[in-house]
Amino acid sequence: MSDQREPALPGGAPDLVEQRADGLRADCANCFALCCVAPAFAASADFAIDKPAGRACPNLRSDDFGCGVHTRLRDIGFSGCTVYDCFGAGQKVAQVTYAGQDWRRAPHTAKQMFRVFPIMRDLHELLRYLHEAQCLAAARPVHDQLRVAYLDTERLTLGEPAELLRIDVGALRHQLNPLLLRASELVRAGVPGKKKDRRGADLIGARLKGADLRGANLRGAYLIGADLRTADLRFADVIGADFRDADLRGADLTDALYLVQSQLDAAKGDLRTTLPAAFTRPGHWGT
Incomplete structure (x- = not known):
């Protein structure tokens, strides 16, 4: 799948602050x-x-x-x-x-x-x-x-x-x-295959190791303590998803949509967890 993010914001803001x-x-x-x-x-x-x-x-x-x-x-x-x-x-x-x-x-x-x-x-x-x-x-x-x-x-x-x-x-x-x-x-829509819709789902403690969640709708999902080891979360929409204590070791979050740093900080991960370039690997994550 080709990169769906642009290197810069489209166009320029006509007034107020620069959109950065x-x-x-x-x-x-x-x-x-x-x-x-x-x-x-x-x-x-x-x-x-x-x-x-x-x-x-x-x-x-x-x-x-x-x-x-x-x-x-x-x-x-x-x-x-x-x-x-x-x-x-x-x-x-x-x-x-x-x-x-x-x-x-x-x-x-x-x-x-x-x-x-x-x-x-x-x-x-x-x-x-x-x-x-x-x-x-x-x-x-x-x-x-x-x-x-x-x-x-x-x-x-x-x-x-x-x-x-x-x-x-x-x-x-x-x-x-x-x-x-x-x-x-x-x-x-550009992600191949059928996309899972788990919007707002109760996935607390769910066993999702290795799950194919590419392009999934996980908006507002409760993933507290979920096992997401080696799961594929590329281009998944995770806005508002609760990742507290979720196990993201080895998971791929490349280009996850609306991901924020605090979601990663609340989760567990390791050096194998793949993150978007703009994010920082939390200090408490393992090796």
Whole structure:
């Protein structure tokens, strides 16, 4: 099967920011540790403690916005922190929405900032998917629609805090999902053979070793603890799929659609696991 991704985005954005992935990656140095404060944690296998929303994690350093146990998170029961991805929303809120005014030095901003952050995070996640879809050569018939959707969503991220708080992200997801799905369908149509449709399926602990899942629809599938050793996931649509503790040793995820780094970080793998070029092999994976 020929490469269905283009080396660059089709066309140029007429206004706003350049459509590049750089701004959709977390830049913790330019954030105010919003992911360590805004969300609530519940004591579980992923978090060692309970933490209410809006309260700083006790591991957050008081002299800066760094994590005091960053190198030991998995070892001391905070694996949930290692798989979190804000898609660049943290630095957008910190440096654009609040123009560098942090919640410690300006405590009157804290409550509102912590409410804005999860909305911005959801918007940036949508931008991440829209950006990828525009890089898919086979999705060319919907590139123009994707470009408009990207720019419209980007405009939302540049709003004032009060405007951001009024956004119905659920409605926006519902509006954009058919377009993202259409892009996926156009790509997967080029995969030979019958494609499996396991959208939203309960595949927790499923035995899928060596399974042929090329071009499969795995959107929102529950693959927690699934055995996917040596499975072929090329061009599978994995948007929203839950890969927590899934065994991806030897699996082929080349050109998996809408794959994000946090999905890999939550899974198990090894040096035989084939990843798309833009992804980083998680440090906890085996050899």
